[in-house]
Amino acid sequence: MPSxxxxxxxxxxxxxxxxxxxxxxxxxxxAGLLLAALRDxxxxxxxxxxxxxxxxxxxxVYAALRQALAALPAGERTELLAHxxxxxxxxxxxxxxxxxxxxAATMAAALGEPLGLAPAQLCLPDGLTADPEAExxxxxxxxxxxxxxxxxxxxxxxxxxxxxxxxxxxPQAACRCVLLAAATRQQNAPGFGDDPAAVPERAITxxxxxxLEAERLVLVVSGGAxxxxxxxxxxxxxxxxxxxxxxxxxxxxxxxxxxEAAALL
Ligand code: GLP
Numbered sequence: 001m002p003s004x005x006x007x008x009x010x011x012x013x014x015x016x017x018x019x020x021x022x023x024x025x026x027x028x029x030x031a032g033l034l035l036a037a038l039r040d041x042x043x044x045x046x047x048x049x050x051x052x053x054x055x056x057x058x059x060x061v062y063a064a065l066r067q068a069l070a071a072l073p074a075g076e077r078t079e080l081l082a083h084x085x086x087x088x089x090x091x092x093x094x095x096x097x098x099x100x101x102x103x104a105a106t107m108a109a110a111l112g113e114p115l116g117l118a119p120a121q122l123c124l125p126d127g128l129t130a131d132p133e134a135e136x137x138x139x140x141x142x143x144x145x146x147x148x149x150x151x152x153x154x155x156x157x158x159x160x161x162x163x164x165x166x167x168x169x170x171p172q173a174a175c176r177c178v179l180l181a182a183a184t185r186q187q188n189a190p191g192f193g194d195d196p197a198a199v200p201e202r203a204i205t206x207x208x209x210x211x212l213e214a215e216r217l218v219l220v221v222s223g224g225a226x227x228x229x230x231x232x233x234x235x236x237x238x239x240x241x242x243x244x245x246x247x248x249x250x251x252x253x254x255x256x257x258x259x260e261a262a263a264l265l
Pocket of ligand 1: 055056057089154155156184
């Protein structure tokens with residue numbers, strides 16, 4: 001389906017919205033955007049790294065990206081992967097890459113190992129740091145040194161968070177260590193034996209500040225359970241209670257949803 005524009009009222013810029021029938025088609029479409037961004041990097045058209053996300057929404061995206069890369073001629077694939085550099089949004093404090101529940105392990109399994117990326121190409125905050133605030137500053141500085149974020153992939157939390165920018169959160173919030181909301185620990189409990197209390201209490205997250213400075217934002221939302229929060233994020237006035245609503249301040253926000261998630265728009 002072609003992209004349409006969602007008109008939000010006379011004062012706001014229209015948001016580019018694309019709706020695909022289901023999560024697999026959505027994944028293929030988003031993977032196409034990532035592949036194009038990798039080509040831009042390889043051609044020197046953009047120096048900025050990719051911003052990547054974890055979560056169930058991204059599983060079909062990364063599966064489709066692996067497939068798309070595998071279908072390329074070997075020379076082109078090698079060229080694109082040689083130029084790969086990405087920064088993930090967030091990591092749980094207390095979990096390192098050796099723990100399969102960490103986002104570092106998730107990314108290594110989804111992309112790092114199958115694509116043969118070097119650890120330095122696939123950056124995440126260090127969850128095992130002794131000083132999470134200092135690590136957040138280091139991570140923000142590494143993103144700035146890399147030129148800022150290029151194409152930033154984002155999922156949507158059930159409480160309206162992006163990354164781990166939990167409500168209430170304003171648009172100036174920078175990369176930092178946060179306390180996770182009860183709703184988030186509930187949402188992410190399936191990765192922790194369905195026990196919200198087993199989900200770490202804190203995380204390091206890229207802030208809305210760095211996200212709003214990215215070259216472009218791609219918000220990906222799937223499933224009927226996200227339909228109401230997506231409607232609120234796109235239709236209600238931006239507010240700290242809905243951190244993702246600040247993304248609408250970005251001049252290049254693209255929303256890609258499956259039919260169930262887009263049902264209330
Ligand atoms: C998590 C992550 C986000 C993710 C979001 C949605 O808590 N911190 O980066 O995008 O929540 O997750 P899911 O795709 O599993 O619904």
